[in-house]
Amino acid sequence: xxxxxxxxxxxxxxxxxxxxxxxxxxxxxxxxxxxxxxxxxxxxxxxxxxxxxxxxxxxxxxxxxxxxxxxxxxxxxxxxxxxxxxxxxxxxxxxxxxxxxxxxxxxxxxxxxxxxxxxxxxxxxxxxxxxxxxxxxxxxxxxxxxxxxxxxxxxxxxxxxxxxxxxxxxxxxxxxxxxxxxxxxxxxxxxxxxxxxxxxxxxxxxxxxxxxxxxxxxxxxxxxxxxxxxxxxxxxxxxxxxxxxxxxxxxxxxxxxxxxxxxxxxxxxxxxxxxxxxxxxxxxxxxxxxxxxxxxxxxxxxxxxxxxxxxxxxxxxxxxxxxxxxxxxxxxxxxxxxxxxxxxxxxxxxxxxxxxxxxxxxxxxxxxxxxxxxxxxxxxxxxxxxxxxxxxxxxxxxxxxxxxxxxxxxxxxxxxxxxxxxxxxxxxxxxxxxxxxxxxxxxxxxxxxxxxxxxxxxxxxxxxxxxxxxxxxxxxxxxxxxxxxxxxxxxxxxxxxxxxxxxxxxxxxxxxxxxxxxxxxxxxxxxxxxxxxxx
Amino acid sequence: xxxxxxxxxxxxxxxxxxxxxxxxxxxxxxxxxxxxxxxxxxxxxxxxxxxxxxxxxxxxxxxxxxxxxxxxxxxxxxxxxxxxxxxxxxxxxxxxxxxxxxxxxxxxxxxxxxxxxxxxxxxxxxxxxxxxxxxxxxxxxxxxxxxxxxxxxxxxxxxxxxxxxxxxxxxxxxxxxxxxxxxxxxxxxxxxxxxxxxxxxxxxxxxxxxxxxxxxxxxxxxxxxxxxxxxxxxxxxxxxxxxxxxx
Numbered sequence: 001x002x003x004x005x006x007x008x009x010x011x012x013x014x015x016x017x018x019x020x021x022x023x024x025x026x027x028x029x030x031x032x033x034x035x036x037x038x039x040x041x042x043x044x045x046x047x048x049x050x051x052x053x054x055x056x057x058x059x060x061x062x063x064x065x066x067x068x069x070x071x072x073x074x075x076x077x078x079x080x081x082x083x084x085x086x087x088x089x090x091x092x093x094x095x096x097x098x099x100x101x102x103x104x105x106x107x108x109x110x111x112x113x114x115x116x117x118x119x120x121x122x123x124x125x126x127x128x129x130x131x132x133x134x135x136x137x138x139x140x141x142x143x144x145x146x147x148x149x150x151x152x153x154x155x156x157x158x159x160x161x162x163x164x165x166x167x168x169x170x171x172x173x174x175x176x177x178x179x180x181x182x183x184x185x186x187x188x189x190x191x192x193x194x195x196x197x198x199x200x201x202x203x204x205x206x207x208x209x210x211x212x213x214x215x216x217x218x219x220x221x222x223x224x225x226x227x228x229x230x231x232x233x234x235x236x237x238x239x240x241x242x243x244x245x246x247x248x249x250x251x252x253x254x255x256x257x258x259x260x261x262x263x264x265x266x267x268x269x270x271x272x273x274x275x276x277x278x279x280x281x282x283x284x285x286x287x288x289x290x291x292x293x294x295x296x297x298x299x300x301x302x303x304x305x306x307x308x309x310x311x312x313x314x315x316x317x318x319x320x321x322x323x324x325x326x327x328x329x330x331x332x333x334x335x336x337x338x339x340x341x342x343x344x345x346x347x348x349x350x351x352x353x354x355x356x357x358x359x360x361x362x363x364x365x366x367x368x369x370x371x372x373x374x375x376x377x378x379x380x381x382x383x384x385x386x387x388x389x390x391x392x393x394x395x396x397x398x399x400x401x402x403x404x405x406x407x408x409x410x411x412x413x414x415x416x417x418x419x420x421x422x423x424x425x426x427x428x429x430x431x432x433x434x435x436x437x438x439x440x441x442x443x444x445x446x447x448x449x450x451x452x453x454x455x456x457x458x459x460x461x462x463x464x465x466x467x468x469x470x471x472x473x474x475x476x477x478x479x480x481x482x483x484x485x486x487x488x489x490x491x492x493x494x495x496x497x498x499x500x501x502x503x504x505x506x507x508x509x510x511x512x513x514x515x516x517x518x519x520x521x522x523x524x525x526x527x528x529x530x531x532x533x534x535x
Numbered sequence: 536x537x538x539x540x541x542x543x544x545x546x547x548x549x550x551x552x553x554x555x556x557x558x559x560x561x562x563x564x565x566x567x568x569x570x571x572x573x574x575x576x577x578x579x580x581x582x583x584x585x586x587x588x589x590x591x592x593x594x595x596x597x598x599x600x601x602x603x604x605x606x607x608x609x610x611x612x613x614x615x616x617x618x619x620x621x622x623x624x625x626x627x628x629x630x631x632x633x634x635x636x637x638x639x640x641x642x643x644x645x646x647x648x649x650x651x652x653x654x655x656x657x658x659x660x661x662x663x664x665x666x667x668x669x670x671x672x673x674x675x676x677x678x679x680x681x682x683x684x685x686x687x688x689x690x691x692x693x694x695x696x697x698x699x700x701x702x703x704x705x706x707x708x709x710x711x712x713x714x715x716x717x718x719x720x721x722x723x724x725x726x727x728x729x730x731x732x733x734x735x736x737x738x739x740x741x742x743x744x745x746x747x748x749x750x751x752x753x754x755x756x757x758x759x760x761x762x763x764x765x766x767x768x769x770x771x772x773x774x775x776x777x778x779x780x781x782x
Contacts, residue, residue, distance in 0.1 A: 428592055429628035433642035434617035434694060443641055447632045524632045524674040 048098040049268070052261040054121030058099045062090045063120035063475075065108040067204055067488035070228035070285040071126030071143075071251065074485045078317065085224075086124040088281045089142060089253075092272050093122075093265075105485075106395070106475030108203075109174045112137070113379035114475075115256060118389045122255055122265075128222070129252035130176055138262040141250035142269050142278070143224070147177075149241040150226055151218040152211060158241035161187075166194035170207045170216035173200035177220040180245065205488045212236060222248070228285065232491045308492050312499035321482035322503045328399055328478060329465040335400070336407035337415075337457070343408070344415035358412070365409035371470050374402040378474040399471040403464065410460055418453035419445065451522045458515040462508050479503055538601040539565040543729050544589070544698060549598035551584055551753075558584045560753040561598065566698075569727040573740040573761070576750035577776060582733040585750070586702045589731065590622050603697065618646055621691035625703040627683045629675040635662065635686050636671040639693045646694070654693070661689040665719050681712025685719055692723075699723065701732040705739070713739075737780050741765050749773045 054060075064072045066082045075083035082103050094101035104120055115123050115137065129139045149158065149169075158164065161184050171177035178198050185195035199216055201207045208229070210216040218240065226239060253269075255261055272278050312318055343358050365373065378398040382389040422445055430440035472481030483500040487493055538545035542565035551559035559581050566572055574582045587593040589600065591613060600607040607616060630638050639658035643649040649657070662668040665685040667678075675683055684704055691699060701720070705713040717739045724730060724743050734740055740747065740761070747764040749756045749772075757769040768774050 423628070425624065425626060425628040426630065429624065429630070431613070432590055432592060432617055432622040432624075433690070434614050434646040435642060436614055436645075439645050443645065444630055448630075451632070522632075524634075524676060 049096065049271075050264060051097055051099070052121075052255075052264040053258055054255050054261055055097060055099055056121070059102050060090070060094045060097065060099050060122065061102045061104065061120040062122045062124050063104050063106060063111050063114050064123070064125040065111060066105050066485060067108070068126040068225060069489065070224060072124065074489055076489075084126075085143065085281055085285050086126060086251075088284070089269075089272070089278075090122070090124050092277050092281070093268055096268050096271065104395075104475055105477070107473040107481075108172070110375075110379070110474050112254070113375070115254060117379050117382040118256075119382070122253055124253050126222070126225075126251055127254060128176070128248050129250040130247060132176070133254065136257065137254045138257050138259075138265075139252035139254050140262060140265045140269055141252045143251040143282070144249060145251055146223045146242055147180075147245055147248040148221055148223050148226060148239045149218050149243065150211065150221050150237050151240045152214070153236050153238045155218075155238070155240050161241070161243055162191070162193060163241075164196045164218065166196070167217040168197040168199055168215070170199045170201060170210040170219045172204050172207050173202050180247075181220065184243075203484055203488065205484070205491060205493070208233075208237070208491065209493055224285075229491070232489075304498075305492060305495050308490070308495040309498055312486065312496050313502060317482050317486065318479070318499060318503060321477060321479040322507065324396075324476060325465065325468045325478040325480075325503075326507060328396070328403065328468045328471060328476065329461065332400055332403035332468075333407055333411075333461050333464055335404035336411045339404070340408040340411035340415050343412045344419055347412065347416050348419050362409045362412055365406050370403070370406050370467055371473065373406055374399065374470055374474060377402045395471065395475045398474060399468070399476050403467065403471075407460065407464055411457065414453050414456045414460065415449070417456075418449040421452050422448050451519075451525055454515065454518060458511055462511060465507060465511075466504065538599065538604070542566055542601075543568045543570075543603060544731070545601040545604075546589075547599045547601075549585075549588060549595050549600060551581075551588055551593065552596045557753050559588065559595070562755055563598075564748060564755065564758065566729060566731060568729055571724050571730045571743050571745045572732070572748055573744035573746075574731065574733045574748045574750060575735075575737075575740060575764075575776070576756075579752075580750040581753040582750055583702050584753075586622070586700045586731065586733055589698075589700055590620050591616060592622070614646060618642075618694050619697050621694055621696035621699045623684070623687050623691050623699070623701045623704050625706045627675075627680075627687040627707075629683055629687055629690070631675050634672055634674055635667070635678070638675070638686060639690045642690070643693050658689070658693055661692045662686070664692075664722065665689045666715075679712065680708050681715045684708060684712070684716050688716070688719055688723075698729045698731065701730065701734070703733050703735065705734060705736055717743075735780075737765075737777075749776070751776075 064082060064086060066072045066074050066084070068084075069075075070084050072082060072084040072086040074081065082105060087103065090101055090103065104114075106114060108125070111123050111125055111127075112133075114120055127133075127139075128145065129141050133139060149161075149164070164184075165188050169181060171181065178200055181196060181198050185198070188195050199210065201210060204221075204225075207216075207219050207221075211219050212233075223239070223242075226237065229237070253265065255265060269278075343361075346352070346355050346358055347362075349355065378395065382393070387393075426444050426448065427440050430444040431437075435443070468476075468478050469480035471478050472484070475481075479500055483496050486496045490496070538547060544564070544566040546562055546564045549559055549562040550557065562581075562585060564572075574585065576582050584593060588595045591607060591611070594609065602616070602619060605611075630641070633641065636655060636658055639662065640649075640651065640654040643654040643657060644651060659668055659671065662671055665688055667682055667685050667689070670678060670682060670686075675686065678686065684707075688704070704720070705716050708716060713736060717736065720730070720732070720739075721743060730743075732740075732743070744761040746758055747761050748758050749764065749768070749770070751772050756772050757764075759769055759773075764773070765777070768777060
């Protein structure tokens with residue numbers, strides 16, 4: 001239902017892609033030709049139709065942001081089971097081409113960059129067909145829709161968009177609604193009215209929540225979603241206006257720009273429409289015009305649902321999310337510690353090129369926002385290095401890489417400080433006893449530095465544990481991503497947020513306990529024993 | 536001047552230069568096996584620098600150094616040298632994260648590849664010798680200064696060195712602890728270990744030393760048998776020094 005902002009490619013990238021596209025076009029032509037020849041020679045009736053170029057190794061890779069029922073969403077607690085109209089169509093397309101379907105879920109803002117980077121061949125995520133998007137990608141329409149203005153039940157219908165003057169309207173960030181509403185504002189101001197106040201929120205369910213709790217007057221949305229949400233919303237929202245916008249009329253599938261591929265996809269959709277599959281899907285999800293009408297009674301907001309809360313707490317989805325959060329944090333921090341120890345030793349040593357290089361590394365990765373580093377590694381890196389475009393480079397690996405590098409820049413400072421805190425006499429004494437350099441570090445310096453480094457390291461780890469939530473942007477199904485997807489499905493904010501909080505707190509307290517236990521082993525530091533001289 | 540082949544330690548024209556100043560100025564000294572030499576002198580005379588050069592914790596810049604007839608240079612295997620020459624520091628430098636026993640066994644196990652049981656037996660024997668075997672399981676922070684210094688001596692002895700160097704071993708200790716450490720060093724002296732000791736303890740020096748090396752401003756002013764040094768020093772500078780120390 002969202003009209004999404006287009007992601008422009010730079011001219012350099014476009015040129016690169018032209019260079020790369022040539023062999024693909026040739027390959028596609030060869031495949032098409034071969035298929036046609038095979039077809040005519042063997043004259044087999046059930047021969048699969050020619051494959052478009054975005055299908056590799058017999059797999060149709062689809063990217064989606066499953067927070068948009070009924071187009072694409074998680075219809076239950078199994079985080080891997082993406083459901084909805086878009087997924088039904090994706091399955092139908094895969095069956096049509098006789099290939100396997102691979103669905104990758106990710107944050108909304110990651111969809112177009114992932115498509116451009118070649119992580120997926122097709123984006124099916126309730127995206128509206130928009131001319132500005134078609135400048136960079138090819139779109140094939142598959143479902144009619146309309147933009148609607150939605151407010152709390154009982155709100156009077158609007159006569160025109162001008163009635164929204166001075167009101168606060170919530171939209172999802174990254175969508176093209178804000179651009180469209182800004183145009184509307186220009187018209188309002190020109191006519192001497194106050195403009196609308198446009199508030200952007202990162203996810204659709206948060207947009208809805210702003211209207212439900214009365215922080216925003218209305219929201220801009222797509223009719224099919226509202227129809228589907230009626231049950232969850234308990235009749236608390238209704239359409240107050242349908243602006244006569246000529247755009248926002250179709251949902252479309254997006255692929256990388258390629259004319260033959262586009263023709264093949266259009267043909268496939270037309271085939272599904274002709275054989276009745278599209279109609280069957282639309283019926284299954286009950287997209288009918290009546291469904292979008294404002295319902296009657298205003299139902300009161302229910303109190304905290306303990307059942308939902310405990311259900312979430314004990315669900316496999318949350319447990320798995322928490323495990324992924326923990327796994328990402330632990331492997332990233334361990335890697336960071338391993339890289340940062342030699343870096344700290346060099347930093348504490350004499351001036352050298354290497355030392356200057358490490359200083360620059362620390363400055364760069366401490367300076368840049370972690371989210372930016374994550375997006376860079378996942379979306380920008382594959383454009384320079386095709387190596388990272390391949391299937392082995394999973395979102396988990398990208399997160400591991402990004403967070404390890406980021407964390408090592410902090411950890412190196414912790415290590416450096418801990419190493420500097422060791423009396424230089426310790427190393428001298430070690431050498432005077434005949435220990436080698438390595439033995440002095442291993443048996444004398446490191447065990448003492450560990451005690452000093454431990455509390456700030458655990459601190460950094462706890463911080464990292466929470467930073468992992470950023471990985472939801474590149475489709476890692478960690479705890480917060482699971483929470484948001486569940487909230488998008490049910491609109492039960494409080495219960496799922498509370499369940500996530502319990503998991504985060506439990507993990508943090510566990511590591512604080514570990515810290516306490518480890519510190520107790522440092523009896524030699526003598527917090528309790530100092531002064532207990534056996535004289 | 537050739538190194539004395541009979542000397543366990545033979546120093547010839549040894550110099551150590553810091554930026555813009557000479558810490559050791561052409562030092563020459565021979566020490567025979569089993570001999571006890573005490574280095575005296577005012578602060579800044581270069582006593583500690585000399586001791587550290589002998590263990591090559593600081594490299595010397597000129598001159599030569601022979602231990603057991605072997606020249607000690609930048610190419611010398613320092614690990615073997617360090618196993619040959621034990622060093623006891625003014626501020627002990629015990630390893631705070633290891634127990635007394637582990638402080639003593641670390642180097643024998645790592646450097647001499649001694650099995651743990653054998654290293655511990657050796658350590659216990661030497662801890663007994665310095666009268667601190669009862670504290671073997673404690674950590675350094677649980678011990679007094681005097682006890683820590685005795686552990687440091689035992690730790691150095693565990694490497695069974697040919698020569699023991701002491702760098703002001705009693706300077707950080709209260710008078711009672713000084714006498715404890717002094718007793719230990721007397722015992723060691725009686726066992727015939729070659730010792731070179733920097734100290735400010737005159738009584739101790741007089742009692743223990745075969746010879747006194749008196750240094751000032753990076754130079755050896757005189758090398759005199761102990762008794763003679765304290766009753767009739769050769770140089771005016773030494774006489775002034777002694778008057779100050781006693782007066």
